[in-house]
Amino acid sequence: MASLWWWALPVLLLPILWHRQKREQTQAAPLATARFLPASMPVQLRVWRWRDLLLLLLRCLLLATLIAFLADPVLPWRGDSVLVAPGADPAFVDRQAREAGLADAGRIALPGRDGYRWLHQHEREFKPQARLLLVGDVAMPAALPHLRHALTVRPQAASVPSSEQHVAVVSRRAEEWRTLFAAPGGPQRYVVDAQAGPKTGLVVWDVPEPPPPGVHAPLWWVADTTAFPELQKAPQAGDLHYLDSPRGRLWSAAWLPPRDAAGARTMFETWQRLHAGVAPYTAPPQAPVVDAGAPAGPDGGALRDALAMALLVLFALERMLTHVRRR
Template sequence: MNSWWWWALPVLILPILWHRQKREQMKAVPLATARFLPSSRPVQLRTWRLQDLLLLLLRCLLLATLIAWLADPVLPWRGDSVLVVPGTPPAFVDRQLREAGLTDARRIDLPHRDAYRWLHEHEREFDPQARLLLVGDVAMPAALPRLRHALTVRPQAVPAPASERHVAVFSQRVDAWRKLFAALEGPQADVLDAQAGAKTELLIWDLPHAPPPGLRAPLWWVADSRAFPALEKAPQVDGLRYLDTPQGRLWSAPWLPPQDAAAARTLFETWQRLHLGVQPHTAPPQAPVVDARAPAGPNGGALRDALSAALLVLFALERIATHVRRR
């Protein structure tokens, strides 16, 4: 839609007409000796001073630059390219380049896993005939995107790095909670602490009395709702009551801690989905269908910053020239 702004270029005739129609107001004063001069018809001469031509040029350039800025032009300066997701092993990238016949393609390191979103924002920068290869742990989109260029996806899932998650347990049934977390498998290790600290991500309160006011954590599992009477009227989701308080978000259920594998699996899946967020899956190998009518990405082409700077410079020069002309 931005290209429609080029139809506004005829407005450049407005400053030209305005400069041609502008006149200096002259006041005629009769002279006493004018009666001795032969009578003649007055002749008006139109002359353009250098300042006027310079001012006219600046105003035309200012309008033309503003129209170009609104049209948001983009020069397709990128050719064949390989888009690399962060964390992709270099050996895997080199092997995929050789197999795709793109050894001379330019390598572009993406800022995040959502490669399709980045490509949608920058697709206008690629030449229409450019071939694109996407490699690495690509996040799978909800729907296959529509692209204007031929794209081949060669994914490789990257294992999650090992990490620790600190859990503070306040309970008379510490062994039951330890067995629950010991059954978990994966790269993330759960460290059970007797006291809450700055690294605590989960606090388990399995005591009937209220906790100290200064005790805080992003998420609480409350096994005994008597410690928080407000939980009795709190809303529910997946069998859990939840309540946001100044001390953190509270989760409570009568079956805490879980007594069987199914209940434990449900609890941890709910924890992952509602509090930590679901991590995107790795996209499968695919080659989206090329659609020349696919919508262009958002505004912000390669020339937008340069045109913005040009607008500021031209506006300043036009103001200076106008001030000098008035003097």
């Protein structure tokens, strides 16, 4: 839609027409001795002063800059580039750039893992023949995008940082719950506490008595629904009953508590998918096919700052010159 503003370029004729109408005209003043001169047709001379020409030029430039600002043009100025995802090993990036023949190409640090999305938003900034190399822990898109430039993806999966999750277990079979949370292993470490605290992210309530007032946590696993009768009328998604309460979000399901390894796996997978969120997979090595007819990316606003500054300068000059001309 922004490119439609280029149809407003004929507006540049308005200052020209305005100046033609407002030029100073010489007024004829009869002289007493004019009767002794031979009769002739009067000739009117219209003289353009340099200030008029400069003012006309400034006004035309001001309108043209305003139209360009609204049209949001993007000039392809980037050449061969290496797009680096956050956390990529510099030695790995250098090696992949040399192998791809882009050792001297410019480096662009991406703001996040979604390199395909960033490239779609900024693809208009690259020259038509630019070659692109995407390196690092790049998130795999749901569908392979259509790009106008040759792109090579060289992934490097980042190591998952270790983290700690505090779990409060209130149960008469607390030892079984401790064994369950110690089983997953990996970078995620679960610390089982006897009561909820400020760091508690999950409360496992496996007793019929209701919890004392003032106990809060982002998520509750209710193994014994006697303590929370409101769960009997709670909404249901599959076999999971859920309810947002002043204490936090309550979960109740048939696999709480888990009775076997399959139930434990279902419990952890549901927790990861619905509450913690699933981390995007790293994109595989690939080279999408170049599609010259791929839709252009959105307006990038790459020149907006420069055009806005030019608008201010031209407007100030136009006002000053108009004031000088009127003196």
